[in-house]
Amino acid sequence: MPGLDEIGEFGLIERIRARRRAADEDVVVGMGDDCAVLRRGSILEVLTTDCLVEGTHFQPGWLSMEDVGWKALAVNLSDVAAMGATPRHALVTLFIPGGIAAEDIDSLYDGVEACAAGAGVVVVGGDIVRIDGPFAVSITLSGTCERDEVVTRSGAREGDVIVVTGRLGEAALGMEYLESGRRPAGPAAERSAERFRRPVPRHEEARVIVRELQPTSMIDLSDGLASDLWHILDMSKAGASLNAEAVPVGEGVVDWFEGDRESALEFAVRGGEDYELLFTMSGRHGDALAGAAARTGLEMTAIGRITPREAGFVLAAAGAETRVGRGGFDHLKGLREHRKEV
Amino acid sequence: MPGLDEIGEFGLIERIRARRRAADEDVVVGMGDDCAVLRRGSILEVLTTDCLVEGTHFQPGWLSMEDVGWKALAVNLSDVAAMGATPRHALVTLFIPGGIAAEDIDSLYDGVEACAAGAGVVVVGGDIVRIDGPFAVSITLSGTCERDEVVTRSGAREGDVIVVTGRLGEAALGMEYLESGRRPAGPAAERSAERFRRPVPRHEEARVIVRELQPTSMIDLSDGLASDLWHILDMSKAGASLNAEAVPVGEGVVDWFEGDRESALEFAVRGGEDYELLFTMSGRHGDALAGAAARTGLEMTAIGRITPREAGFVLAAAGAETRVGRGGFDHLKGLREHRKEV
Numbered sequence: 001m002p003g004l005d006e007i008g009e010f011g012l013i014e015r016i017r018a019r020r021r022a023a024d025e026d027v028v029v030g031m032g033d034d035c036a037v038l039r040r041g042s043i044l045e046v047l048t049t050d051c052l053v054e055g056t057h058f059q060p061g062w063l064s065m066e067d068v069g070w071k072a073l074a075v076n077l078s079d080v081a082a083m084g085a086t087p088r089h090a091l092v093t094l095f096i097p098g099g100i101a102a103e104d105i106d107s108l109y110d111g112v113e114a115c116a117a118g119a120g121v122v123v124v125g126g127d128i129v130r131i132d133g134p135f136a137v138s139i140t141l142s143g144t145c146e147r148d149e150v151v152t153r154s155g156a157r158e159g160d161v162i163v164v165t166g167r168l169g170e171a172a173l174g175m176e177y178l179e180s181g182r183r184p185a186g187p188a189a190e191r192s193a194e195r196f197r198r199p200v201p202r203h204e205e206a207r208v209i210v211r212e213l214q215p216t217s218m219i220d221l222s223d224g225l226a227s228d229l230w231h232i233l234d235m236s237k238a239g240a241s242l243n244a245e246a247v248p249v250g251e252g253v254v255d256w257f258e259g260d261r262e263s264a265l266e267f268a269v270r271g272g273e274d275y276e277l278l279f280t281m282s283g284r285h286g287d288a289l290a291g292a293a294a295r296t297g298l299e300m301t302a303i304g305r306i307t308p309r310e311a312g313f314v315l316a317a318a319g320a321e322t323r324v325g326r327g328g329f330d331h332l333k334g335l336r337e338h339r340k341e342v
Numbered sequence: 343m344p345g346l347d348e349i350g351e352f353g354l355i356e357r358i359r360a361r362r363r364a365a366d367e368d369v370v371v372g373m374g375d376d377c378a379v380l381r382r383g384s385i386l387e388v389l390t391t392d393c394l395v396e397g398t399h400f401q402p403g404w405l406s407m408e409d410v411g412w413k414a415l416a417v418n419l420s421d422v423a424a425m426g427a428t429p430r431h432a433l434v435t436l437f438i439p440g441g442i443a444a445e446d447i448d449s450l451y452d453g454v455e456a457c458a459a460g461a462g463v464v465v466v467g468g469d470i471v472r473i474d475g476p477f478a479v480s481i482t483l484s485g486t487c488e489r490d491e492v493v494t495r496s497g498a499r500e501g502d503v504i505v506v507t508g509r510l511g512e513a514a515l516g517m518e519y520l521e522s523g524r525r526p527a528g529p530a531a532e533r534s535a536e537r538f539r540r541p542v543p544r545h546e547e548a549r550v551i552v553r554e555l556q557p558t559s560m561i562d563l564s565d566g567l568a569s570d571l572w573h574i575l576d577m578s579k580a581g582a583s584l585n586a587e588a589v590p591v592g593e594g595v596v597d598w599f600e601g602d603r604e605s606a607l608e609f610a611v612r613g614g615e616d617y618e619l620l621f622t623m624s625g626r627h628g629d630a631l632a633g634a635a636a637r638t639g640l641e642m643t644a645i646g647r648i649t650p651r652e653a654g655f656v657l658a659a660a661g662a663e664t665r666v667g668r669g670g671f672d673h674l675k676g677l678r679e680h681r682k683e684v
């Protein structure tokens with residue numbers, strides 16, 4: 001039997017998928033996307049769950065209780081955004097070790113509610129349980145959308161343009177600051193620190209993208225572009241060619257690598273927790289990209305094209321092509337091993 | 343600030359409820375019932391989440407991985423049953439410490455799937471995360487029902503009959519065997535051990551109850567009758583008078599207390615994890631009770647009446663009345679303290 005460290009999170013998900021029962025007629029999308037998609041009468045519901053565990057996703061002292069509450073909901077909002085759905089209702093489960101005061105829980109809830117208020121989400125239930133271990137928060141979030149609006153990972157077609165929102169690598173850099181205990185001064189570093197602490201999910205921007213750009217596939221960047229694009233390629237049975245020079249790298253990341261663009265790029269495409277959106281769209285809608293970007297105030301950058309499956313995933317730079325393997329941020333391997341990979 | 347141990351799980355839920363945002367128009371029932379109830383187009387969805395944590399809900403060696411998987415889904419099925427809904431789709435989150443092999447996860451999933459298959463539930467997603475702490479499973483379960491079928495905790499009216507399914511105290515006794523390391527021989531003890539290990543949720547029986555008995559309120563017995571009936575009374579602003587002699591106590595419990603009926607009764611009404619149903623119904627439907635019991639093969643026992651709020655919650659035995667306080671199984675206090683209470 002292989003050990004869990006060899007299999008990793010994605011290998012384990014594959015094992016579980018292979019063992020699951022057949023879906024019923026109301027399961028539009030089951031395991032393997034950002035959310036499950038379920039038919040509920042005339043509408044579609046998306047359902048997702050994600051958790052934050054101290055010692056796994058963050059170390060003691062890195063985040064305030066309010067940050068933890070905010071982030072635990074934000075990472076779920078990002079998954080609902082990736083389906084093009086409107087976030088609606090949340091269940092919040094708290095795993096509470098000894099030594100946590102009631103006012104800590106209040107602060108955590110303030111963080112959840114601050115994030116929920118911005119997204120129009122209502123917390124409708126949950127669970128509270130003592131744990132003889134680390135503090136953890138697990139949130140389930142539902143969303144709704146019309147039938148023709150849901151966007152999965154499986155619709156990318158050869159020739160589609162690959163687009164990413166925002167700039168990459170900032171959240172991973174924010175974590176790097178915390179791990180190294182070294183953080184430069186200035187607004188770029190400030191912004192990177194904030195991106196790790198309080199990711200801003202792109203659920204409103206996702207609705208604009210769905211309406212104006214008709215994406216053929218979409219995913220949120222939780223594990224890093226290199227890893228997450230693979231999910232779209234695997235589900236869509238496609239390949240990709242990225243233009244290395246076009247990939248938008250966070251300003252702080254370029255600073256951190258003292259202008260070494262190649263190292264900064266590798267860090268940015270491997271770093272996790274950006275919670276930006278990665279989507280594909282027909283080249284026909286290319287002219288609408290600038291308008292959607294302007295309307296949302298969010299950078300949207302065309303970084304490459306979908307290619308045939310057999311072409312694989314390549315990064316093209318200055319005439320040379322590099323093949324990209326399945327890397328990225330695998331939470332099961334833990335923070336330490338992740339940092340080794342970067 | 344009060345400590346968490348003083349506040350307890352229910353106190354904490356109250357604090358959180360008091361801080362929550364106003365519900366939106368699609369929230370039919372928010373926090374405070376077995377499930378949230380959400381309007382999804384023409385149907386109602388119920389949504390609930392419950393978890394099992396090693397060291398909190400069970401000790402190492404008490405349950406096989408298959409048992410943990412089964413039970414983690416079963417406790418959620420019980421909550422969906424209590425709303426009168428049909429269970430549909432589940433998300434399964436695993437918190438995995440070091441030292442757990444991939445085949446352990448397979449076994450856990452076999453337990454989830456065995457329970458899911460019996461209930462017509464499909465697992466549509468989840469999360470897998472490493473934890474530097476105890477093994478834990480958190481499941482979110484959805485269900486659906488027609489608008490006129492959902493049953494909450496708040497509809498009990500004065501004069502309604504109080505009914506409980508099955509026999510009480512067996513699961514708590516099964517835990518007592520494990521804690522004391524002492525277990526009598528014989529089928530009654532065997533059954534009690536099994537009830538703790540693999541609770542059988544009453545979701546199919548709940549559908550019969552809804553159709554044939556038109557319950558005014560319903561809850562599943564997770565924390566013990568004494569505690570759970572209080573939830574109905576608080577939400578319905580009602581009181582209750584129970585007939586102590588009518589309360590059905592598990593055979594093994596009576597044996598354990600060597601025929602001391604009073605001690606057995608106290609154990610049974612305070613013991614948690616029965617996952618039977620407690621409901622109220624109009625006396626008009628009283629004649630239908632025997633038929634519903636026969637059709638489901640499940641004992642259904644009328645154990646008392648709903649009274650005015652000011653009458654409180656009393657247990658009547660041999661002419662004398664005992665007032666019942668808010669006791670029962672509070673998971674936040676942990677196993678040890680729970681056992682002190684019993």
